[in-house]
Amino acid sequence: MAISVQLKNQHLLWRAGFGPAVEQWGDLSKTTPVKLYEALEKASKKELLPLKVASNFVEGLMNGVDGVRRTEMTKEQAQAMQKKSREEIRNLNLEWLDEMVNSEQQLREKVALFWHGHFACRNLNALYQQELLQVIRANALGNFGTLLKEVSRSAAMLAFLNNQQNRKQKPNENFAREVMELFTMGRGNYTEKDIKEAARAFTGWQFKLNGEFIFRPAIHDDGLKTVLGKTGNFDGDDILDLLLEQRQTAVYLTKKLYRFFVNEQVDEKHVQWLADRFFKSGYEIKALLKDIFTSDWFYEEKNIGSHVKSPVELLVGIRRAMPMQIANEDAQLYLQKILGQVLFYPPNVAGWPGGFNWIDSSSLMFRMRIPQLVATKEAFNIKAKSDDDQEMGRGNKLPGRVVETTINWEPANKQLEKVKREELLQHIASLMWQTNTGKFNKAMVEKFVDASSRERYIQTSIIQLMCTPEYQMC
Secondary structure, three states: OOOOHHHHHHHHHHHOOOOOOHHHHHHOOOOOHHHHHHHHHHHOOOOOOOOOOOHHHHHHHHHOEOOEOHHHOOHHHHHHHHHHHHHHHHHHHHHHHHHHHHOOOHHHHHHHHHHHHHOOOOOOOHHHHHHHHHHHHHHOOOEHHHHHHHHHOOHHHHHHOOHHHOEOOEOOOHHHHHHHHHHHOOOOOOOHHHHHHHHHHOOOEEEOOOOOEEEOHHHOOOOOEEEOOEEEOOOHHHHHHHHHOOHHHHHHHHHHHHHHHOOOOOOHHHHHHHHHHHHHOOOEHHHHHHHHHOOHHHHOHHHOOOOEOOHHHHHHHHHHHOOEEEOOOOHHHHHHHHHOOOOOOOOOOOOOOOHHHHOOHHHHHHHHHHHHHHHHOOOEOOOOOOOHHHHOOOOOOOOOEOOOEEEOOHHHHHHOOOOOHHHHHHHHHHHHOOOOOOOOOHHHHHOOOOOOOHHHHHHHHHHHHHOOHHHHEO
């Protein structure tokens, strides 16, 4: 089919952001994808405001609770502090989710979500998670080498990958292994000896209680190491530089970015072209993204509607199309949990697998119910998978949950006021779905639409079109 400008721009806004906000509906056919991408890029140059929710926890971490030093706490006091940290991580989750919904800096937040999965880190210290998120958001569109080095020095990652236990004569290989396998070159492009030698180079990389990086020379192995065919008295930064010198790193990263932003089915010719330019640019992330989002092939039919929305993408997209106030915000955490993507709680160091892994027979049915649940305040009783890190002793039995929302329908009414009544459903479908709506079953959808007034018709049409398999894709 011929791809309309409107559909191309929707495709861009879903892949480089979290879908069109309702206020953007009328503008989707008024600009070119290239100009729209330039606007997204320009908006993401604005000053980054850090998310700060762990300030009280930091004070407790450093000074103790109720005047009791951390090292002198009873078991109950330590548990209370751990509970506080988990609550702060939940708050950080909700703050970031709001930022994804409301920020004009859609490109930066979407790319930060990618890096959040790439540098997957499960750490129950709210301060460390907050600082790692700040590093990722601040460098999401910058230089990958800078991002890699700052993430590698973060307390969250050093703790998660056990580098505090990496000492001279007793090296711990976990950090070095994951830096090679998951962050840079990918499995099969290094040897076990490379890992062992690199681990020696990262000895002495530690952090203070407040999260500040510190190098401790007394426990650093300063002997010669041979890594990737080169020998020297390497430290951690030297190893990261060696990894960045490998073209394979550019290929690995580009292929992963391609799967996330373009298509799970990789076009090797496009990846090689992108990787070559990425490598020659010195790993400038923004340059790579511009190559992707301004290429004609990005807008080919095979790439539009081929991506299964992740749970976070789905939830944020719904909120952008239906602006709402949520009285019980923590219900969003339970939705994330049911759907299998809780921010800051990746399943393992490899992150969330993505793609069609998001969907099975039960999760698809629940995903399609969410717009209705949100709009009607209907209770849901689905039991989420158990995860002790997220439970805080409550277990996962949270029956009868309701998302208590107040939806502002006025922006949608305004955007659609010039559309003829008989054309409304078809037009709304073209805004909701990333597919050719020319032959969609209008009669089937209208069975579930309230036609008692124009306003109700618009509201229920939006909801019903979101409750379809087509809306799961972008």
